[in-house]
Amino acid sequence: MSQWNDKAYALFEEQQKQRGIDLGFAKKKLLDLKIETPSWGYGDSGTRFKVFRKVGVPRDPFEKLEDAAQVHQLTGACPTVAIHIPWDKVDDYSKLAEYATSLGLRIGAVNPNVFQDDDYMLGSVTNADVNIRRKATAHLLECVDVMKEVGSDILSLWFADGTNYPGQGHIRKRKQWLHEALTETYQALSPNMRMLIEYKFFEPGFYHTDLADWGMAFHAANQLGPQAQVLVDTGHHAQGTNVEHIVAYLLDEGKLGGFHFNSRKYADDDLIVGTVNPYELFLIFYQILDADRDERPIVRNTAGNIAFMIDQSHAIEPKIPAMLRSVMNIQTQYAKALMINHEAVLQAQAKNDVLAAEAAVREAYEVDVAPFLAAVREEQGLPIDPMKAFLESGYTEKIAVRGVGGSSW
Ligand code: LRH
Ligand code: MN
Ligand code: MN
Numbered sequence: 001m002s003q004w005n006d007k008a009y010a011l012f013e014e015q016q017k018q019r020g021i022d023l024g025f026a027k028k029k030l031l032d033l034k035i036e037t038p039s040w041g042y043g044d045s046g047t048r049f050k051v052f053r054k055v056g057v058p059r060d061p062f063e064k065l066e067d068a069a070q071v072h073q074l075t076g077a078c079p080t081v082a083i084h085i086p087w088d089k090v091d092d093y094s095k096l097a098e099y100a101t102s103l104g105l106r107i108g109a110v111n112p113n114v115f116q117d118d119d120y121m122l123g124s125v126t127n128a129d130v131n132i133r134r135k136a137t138a139h140l141l142e143c144v145d146v147m148k149e150v151g152s153d154i155l156s157l158w159f160a161d162g163t164n165y166p167g168q169g170h171i172r173k174r175k176q177w178l179h180e181a182l183t184e185t186y187q188a189l190s191p192n193m194r195m196l197i198e199y200k201f202f203e204p205g206f207y208h209t210d211l212a213d214w215g216m217a218f219h220a221a222n223q224l225g226p227q228a229q230v231l232v233d234t235g236h237h238a239q240g241t242n243v244e245h246i247v248a249y250l251l252d253e254g255k256l257g258g259f260h261f262n263s264r265k266y267a268d269d270d271l272i273v274g275t276v277n278p279y280e281l282f283l284i285f286y287q288i289l290d291a292d293r294d295e296r297p298i299v300r301n302t303a304g305n306i307a308f309m310i311d312q313s314h315a316i317e318p319k320i321p322a323m324l325r326s327v328m329n330i331q332t333q334y335a336k337a338l339m340i341n342h343e344a345v346l347q348a349q350a351k352n353d354v355l356a357a358e359a360a361v362r363e364a365y366e367v368d369v370a371p372f373l374a375a376v377r378e379e380q381g382l383p384i385d386p387m388k389a390f391l392e393s394g395y396t397e398k399i400a401v402r403g404v405g406g407s408s409w
Pocket of ligand 2: 158198233260311
């Protein structure tokens with residue numbers, strides 16, 4: 001380490017020791033944090049107004065993996081990549097998995113896409129037309145087969161199903177059709193597989209969404225069984241929702257399966273993680289690390305098996321740097337949460353000392369964890385500043401030969 005970094009780390013170590021933080025434990029936890037990046041985050045996407053076509057964007061799923069490999073190489077934290085079918089449809093999925101391996105990656109969650117065929121305009125698994133419902137369920141089952149071919153253990157489900165107008169659909173019937181499709185898909189899972197159920201309260205349906213909130217997803221997961229859990233996309237809640245409360249509740253029930261991290265200010269903005277809501281991210285990690293200390297194994301196991309995934313779309317920003325920034329922002333907030341002295345929080349709570357409890361959490365957020373992140377990266381032989389390393393690597397110039405082109409979908 002440089003002299004300056006050495007000094008900064010020595011001071012940091014001393015300060016955290018005095019605060020009662022076990023840095024050895026914190027280091028191990030930070031090293032264990034793995035973040036999955038989404039294939040679709042490497043392609044061009046946009047708003048409903050325009051998709052700006054960029055030079056160097058991957059032309060196929062293989063090139064998306066190449067870009068994802070850059071993020072993993074520079075951070076050491078992103079060994080898996082989520083795929084979306086049919087956006088990432090290929091003739092031979094075992095080839096895709098082999099290519100991932102050759103790049104030091106694995107395929108992570110498989111995301112069936114039942115929202116882009118014209119047939120799905122009025123719903124997929126909740127469509128009033130039984131043939132369309134069958135087609136949608138068949139696609140879910142086909143994705144379970146894809147999982148087997150690529151060695152994935154997570155089926156990540158999100159349904160665009162919903163309606164725009166009162167009376168447009170029969171809400172209770174749609175609820176039952178959804179349950180039928182989920183049950184059939186659940187039964188096709190191998191014992192090592194999990195099904196994560198993602199909810200969203202609006203868009204593309206603006207009157208009602210069939211899986212609108214965590215309660216509905218939780219209920220569905222409970223009805224299905226232990227291999228079904230809830231996926232929390234941080235952009236899928238109404239303004240002001242206390243996401244960390246939902247996280248704590250699901251953890252306590254053993255039903256928190258994973259996240260789709262992204263930043264939002266207004267709607268499902270899908271922006272770089274931690275750009276406008278870093279404190280929310282920190283508080284989510286606080287709940288997870290608290291659950292990690294729970295006396296009940298089910299809660300600890302749940303906290304230890306969360307799939308941390310990014311779900312981001314890039315309309316204006318260069319994709320690989322945007323992904324790197326997200327990963328780094330997640331690591332920063334996680335590192336800050338690792339600076340929480342849980343005993344101090346618990347003691348203040350036991351005394352009903354409101355201000356001391358709040359302070360014990362917030363003080364960790366105010367810790368500058370840059371020396372800690374630098375030390376952990378350096379120990380792994382990684383660049384201290386992955387973003388700078390990427391920008392200087394010449395990779396952007398190299399992929400320019402791809403020309404203008406590939407979209408996320
Ligand atoms: C829906 C969603 C879901 C999709 C992804 C592309 O808004 O969050 O996870 O699969 O976006
Ligand atoms: Mn999502
Ligand atoms: Mn979304």
